[in-house]
Amino acid sequence: MTFEFKQKSQDFYVSENLPFQLSGEGEAFFVQISKRNMTTHDIIDHLHKDLGITRMSLGIAGLKDKKAIAKQWISIYDRALNKAGGEKVFLASLAQVCKVVSTWRHHTPMNMSTPITNTFHITFKATKNLGQEEREKAKEIVDGYLQEWYPNLFGSQRFGINGRNSTQGYEIMAGKSKEKFNKSDTIFKLQAYSSMIFNEWVKKRTSQSEAWMTLMEGDLLSRTDAGQVQYGQWNTDNTVTLADLWNRTDFFFTPELWSKKIPYDAKLMSITCPVPGFNTAIASKGTDAGKREQAFLDRHHLEKKTMKVFKEQKVYGLRRSIRVKPTNTKSQYNGDDLLIDFTLPSGSYASIVFDKLTEILE
16 A cells, blocks of 8 residues: 555554543552653663662553653552652652653552553554545555454564563573673563563464464453453353462462353453463363463473572563454544554553554555
8 A cells, every 4th residue: 555654753652541540549649651762661760760769669550662652650659759759859850751741649559460551543654645545445444454353462672672682581580691680671571581482372372273262171261341350261161260360379370260150252351371470370270271381381491490580570470361452443534644543451562453554554
């Protein structure tokens, strides 16, 4: 087709949406910021150097692209906030590197498990004047694609140039690293390695000859209701037994299954695979999914000994959906330029959607 992405930040906006209403009172201070040409880690590193605030004192729910204009939330408890000098000092420090949009208070802070959503606004520039037929064809193709599911892979930005971040994460885990990293970087490298493992898991699961959403006995599924993620185990009678994935008692543990069963709903529920870390839930032993997941862990030598550093650094594992579907989708023209909006759940990357859009529009 006849569109291109100009690689300018004003053509790529992302806005983080909280899954709850901020109450306006409480011990957690929330700040909505807008950043440009900076990563979320750049903001965190600045606060650490300027005010001595540690990464663990800050509540964030996701990492935003450097090249985008991005709005996101940061939270901090009063204890750490007061230690750093209070609200005015904290806001003044943030204002040095980003724009402070608004401030609120709430009873509890946010963290990486907070099920936020992200809304993206992307502009594809037309490379020539378009006829009516071309405009309609492009919009039809885009609208059709935005209704599809796609593999929920971690984006390439997480792994660094030539996958260096994930390689360094493996070296840290295996005790082979010759480099010294601060705590924030160490955690990020370990997470990059876990993300690489997850991507490999998903690619194996979705590359089978059968339909890639074929369920397997013991599969752990996720669904989101009212801003909360629920998990359950799929049974061969097409029911789902709700499960507790927060009973973290070992490096790899089988979740506690509750007695309540609900019908399987393909539109709301999705297969998950583990992102390895300390205390990662895996499918029940003896089930088809459990056997496959255990074999995968064994093949990568992921066990108590090698995962020890994840516990030391408090890098917890999680279950992540292997597929994602955009919501709140919209496409419209501004002159001949095509403006595309869509929303994705927490933990998913726009890069998969963006790369496909680029492929079909250029």
